[in-house]
Amino acid sequence: MDTDTLTIQVFAQNPKDFSGDLLVYLVEEDIAHLGDFGKPLNPVLQQIWSTGDFKGSKKQTFLFYPALLDKKQPVAAKRVLLVGLGKQDDDINIRREQLRLACGTIAKQAASIKAKDVLLVLAKEFLLDAEEIAQCSVEGVMLGSYRFDTYKQDKEGDDAPVRLERFALHHGGLSASAVQKGLERGRIIGQATLAARDMANQPGNGWTPNHFAEYAKKLAKKTSLKCKVLDKSALQKLGMGGILGVNQGSAQPPALVVMEHKTSKKNPTILLVGKGLTFDSGGISIKPGSGMEDMKYDMCGGAAVMGAMQAIAEIGLANVNVIGLVPATENLIGSASLKPGDVIRHYGGKSSEIINTDAEGRLILADALAYGIETFEPDAVIDLATLTGAVIIGLGHHHTGLLANNDQLCNRLLDAGSQVSEPLWRLPLGPEYRKQMDSRVADIKNAGSDRSAGCITAACYLQEFVGETPWAHMDIAGTAWDFTEKTYIPKGPSGTGVRTLVACLSQWEPLKPAEKK
Ligand code: BES
Ligand code: ZN
Ligand code: ZN
Numbered sequence: 001m002d003t004d005t006l007t008i009q010v011f012a013q014n015p016k017d018f019s020g021d022l023l024v025y026l027v028e029e030d031i032a033h034l035g036d037f038g039k040p041l042n043p044v045l046q047q048i049w050s051t052g053d054f055k056g057s058k059k060q061t062f063l064f065y066p067a068l069l070d071k072k073q074p075v076a077a078k079r080v081l082l083v084g085l086g087k088q089d090d091d092i093n094i095r096r097e098q099l100r101l102a103c104g105t106i107a108k109q110a111a112s113i114k115a116k117d118v119l120l121v122l123a124k125e126f127l128l129d130a131e132e133i134a135q136c137s138v139e140g141v142m143l144g145s146y147r148f149d150t151y152k153q154d155k156e157g158d159d160a161p162v163r164l165e166r167f168a169l170h171h172g173g174l175s176a177s178a179v180q181k182g183l184e185r186g187r188i189i190g191q192a193t194l195a196a197r198d199m200a201n202q203p204g205n206g207w208t209p210n211h212f213a214e215y216a217k218k219l220a221k222k223t224s225l226k227c228k229v230l231d232k233s234a235l236q237k238l239g240m241g242g243i244l245g246v247n248q249g250s251a252q253p254p255a256l257v258v259m260e261h262k263t264s265k266k267n268p269t270i271l272l273v274g275k276g277l278t279f280d281s282g283g284i285s286i287k288p289g290s291g292m293e294d295m296k297y298d299m300c301g302g303a304a305v306m307g308a309m310q311a312i313a314e315i316g317l318a319n320v321n322v323i324g325l326v327p328a329t330e331n332l333i334g335s336a337s338l339k340p341g342d343v344i345r346h347y348g349g350k351s352s353e354i355i356n357t358d359a360e361g362r363l364i365l366a367d368a369l370a371y372g373i374e375t376f377e378p379d380a381v382i383d384l385a386t387l388t389g390a391v392i393i394g395l396g397h398h399h400t401g402l403l404a405n406n407d408q409l410c411n412r413l414l415d416a417g418s419q420v421s422e423p424l425w426r427l428p429l430g431p432e433y434r435k436q437m438d439s440r441v442a443d444i445k446n447a448g449s450d451r452s453a454g455c456i457t458a459a460c461y462l463q464e465f466v467g468e469t470p471w472a473h474m475d476i477a478g479t480a481w482d483f484t485e486k487t488y489i490p491k492g493p494s495g496t497g498v499r500t501l502v503a504c505l506s507q508w509e510p511l512k513p514a515e516k517k
Contacts, residue, residue, distance in 0.1 A: 006145070008138055008187045010180055011119050011168035016040055016075040020117030020166070022110055023077035026102050027056035028125065029087045037121050037172050040074035041066070045082065058086030058101070061109060077119070081109055088127060095128050096136050097421045103140025104487025107164065111145065114162040122172035122179065130178035131185070134169055138186025139193075141167050143495070144488035146194055148201040188314045189502055193495035196300070196307035200481065200493030204279035204296045209255040209328035212276050212302060216257045216326070219306075223313035230256040238371065241344040242363035245354070247329040249283060249337030254329035256368060257302075259309045261322040268510050269321040271378035272309070272501065273368045275361045275385035276302025276328030283331050283357030284339050297493060298361070300480035301384035302326040304497030311502045320508045323376045327364040331357070343442050347371045350464065351442040359447040361387045362461040369465040380409050380511060381471040382504075383462065384497045390454025392478040399425040400496065401475035403459035408511050409470045416504035422496050424474065427456055434460040470511055474500075 015023060015037050025034050025041070032049045033042055044064060048054040054062040062082040066075045083102045089095055103120070110118050120141070122133055145164045154160060171179045199207055199215070213229040220227035232253045235243055240256065247254040257276070277298035281287060287295065309324040338344070342354045344363070348370040352363065365383055373381065391401040400417065402424040404410035410426055417424040433456045439445035444464055448457045459473045476496055483494035 006142065006164055007166045008142070008183060009166070009168050010176070010183060011170045015119060015121045015170050018119045019076040020078070020119055021115035022079050022081055022113070022118045023075060024081045024083060024106050024118060024120045026085050026099070026120070026123045026126070027082050028085045028123065029056040031056065031125060035121070035124055035172055037170060041080060044069065054082060054084070056084040056086070058084055058098070059105065060084035061105060063109065063113070079113065079115070081106065085123070085126070092128065093418045093421065095126070096132065096419065099126070099128070099133065099136035100140035100421065101487050103137045104144030107141050107144030108487060110164050111161060116162060116165040118164060118166065119168045119170060121170045122174055124173035130171070130174035131182035133174065134179040134182030135186035135189070137169065138167070138183050139190050139499070140488045142187070142190030143193060146197060146490060148198065148492070185315060189311050189499055192307040192311035192314070192502070193498045195310060196303040196495040196498050197493045199303040199306070200297050200300050202296070204330070207296070207299065208252045208278050208330070209276065210252065212257050212306065212326050212328045213255045215306060216259050219259070219310055219313070223310070224261070224316070225309060225313045226260040226262065228258040230258065238347060239345065240347045240367040240371065242346050242352070242367040243327050243329055245338045245342070245344040246283070246331050246360040246363050249332040249334040250330040252330055256371070257326040257328065259306070259324040261309060261312050261317065263318055263321055267320050268379040268508065269323065269376055270505060270508065271323045271325065271372045271376055271381045272305045273325045273327070273365060273372060273381065273383040274301035274303070274305030275299065275365055275387065276326040277361060277364065278328060278330050280331045280358070280360065281333055283333055283360060284337050285357040286333060287358060294481070297481050298386050299328065300386050300476060300493060301497070302328060304384050304476070304495070304501065307495065307498040308501035311498065312505060315502070315506070317505060320505055322505060323372060323378065325368045325372050327368040329364060331360045346465065348374065348465070350444065353439040353442040353445040355445050356447040359458070361385050362446060362458055365462055366465045369462060373466060373469050378469060380406070381466055381469055382413070382474065382501065384474045384476055386477040386480050387475045388455045388458045388477055390451065390458070391475040394427070394455060395425055395478055397478045397482055398484045399423050400479045401455050402426045402472060403429055403456065403475070404472035405429065405463060405466065406470035406472070406511070406514055409472050412504055413472055413474070413500065416507070417500045419503050420499040422479070422500045429456060429459060429463060433457055434463070437461055470514070
């Protein structure tokens with residue numbers, strides 16, 4: 001993984017002395033000046049403003065070469081870029097997103113002119129606190145300059161794309177210590193999101209259950225996280241018939257990766273569970289061939305949980321204990337594979353009739369949820385999974401499906417998703433849907449007899465294993481890749497979930513006891 005090649009730092013000198021490739025100012029619509037640290041360039045802005053060529057509108061950019069302006073060069077940078085932020089919005093979440101989008105544009109422009117060394121002067125007038133301005137800016141640039149080229153030859157040469165090497169922030173008149181703090185937070189969260197994208201971009205033969213285990217072990221060495229990997233024989237001893245059943249057709253052994261971020265016993269404990277299906281062929285209920293290669297992305301829930309754990313540990317969240325579980329396996333076809341009609345037994349003893357071997361995500365999550373709740377007695381549980389095609393039919397690629405047995409937890413996730421612009425949309429649960437999963441031979445079956453409410457019935461299956469614990473399920477099948485395309489979210493895996501989880505847990509306070517119905 002080469003997300004570490006970008007250095008992000010504060011620039012403490014005057015921006016006019018920056019002699020790198022690209023000096024950037026963000027410009028709000030209707031504010032025709034560049035602030036105290038852009039004074040020498042104000043005549044340029046006034047000129048293009050009066051011609052109507054640039055007015056700070058969303059997505060607008062203006063690139064120029066200061067050396068051409070005057071005999072006496074007003075700034076030392078090779079190039080200057082002005083990026084429009086659009087109009088000041090009343091909604092703070094839209095303002096956060098304006099910064100990320102504009103900074104994604106900086107990344108795109110830097111790539112197209114092969115700039116390696118970029119300085120952004122922050123905009124003091126922007127209505128957001130300094131720490132957040134720095135955080136959103138760093139996130140936008142990091143996520144926007146992401147590329148996955150691990151398997152490409154010819155990375156050198158004239159035509160080869162150039163990677164951003166240094167991104168520096170100048171405070172622009174904001175509190176320097178707040179900018180430093182926000183930069184650091186943005187860097188950690190950006191890197192964790194890119195790590196999740198990297199895991200997802202890896203092909204099925206480059207990211208197996210063992211890779212999840214190894215990544216977590218490395219994380220535990222680098223950070224304060226504790227890590228334990230339950231291997232096949234441990235899963236057998238524990239009776240995890242869901243993970244083992246799905247794994248039956250695979251040559252790669254399964255794993256249940258356990259990561260712990262421990263603070264104080266007095267703090268609430270939150271359990272995160274992510275589907276780590278490193279390739280989903282559907283099993284005996286095989287998927288159609290066309291597009292099947294995308295099923296290497298069926299581990300994006302696991303990647304999001306691992307990325308979130310990385311960020312949580314690096315930030316050092318002090319208000320919560322967090323447990324991250326990633327059940328990981330492939331779902332393949334062989335003479336030993338699970339068959340429709342088979343009955344398995346989950347951790348804790350519940351039996352399940354397999355109607356469709358392609359409904360495998362719920363089988364591995366059920367074991368992990370039941371085990372995690374019994375072992376860690378969490379105050380709340382959040383799972384993330386590319387669980388159903390049905391959620392894409394319902395919500396497309398622009399909202400994650402959210403289902404929960406607790407309104408408070410649900411609202412916190414909705415809020416966190418809005419803050420980071422990873423929107424969620426709640427869908428209902430209820431006994432009438434659960435009934436669609438009644439089996440004649442076992443405690444539950446893994447698929448309904450028709451396709452109706454497929455996203456909800458999948459969540460009903462999971463709900464069966466969480467008891468009364470406050471629980472929310474995020475179906476990220478539509479948003480984990482080919483998510484709404486944005487300047488800082490390219491085609492391919494988005495890393496969705498990492499930023500939502502970190503935002504949600506950073507603000508965590510104990511849940512109020514649910515009112516009895
Ligand atoms: N991994 C898939 C869900 C999926 C489909 C994610 C398309 C992203 C894009 C999951 O394991 C699956 O195949 N679910 C089935 C369940 C059905 C058989 C009850 C589905 O959604 O079709
Ligand atoms: Zn499947
Ligand atoms: Zn799947």
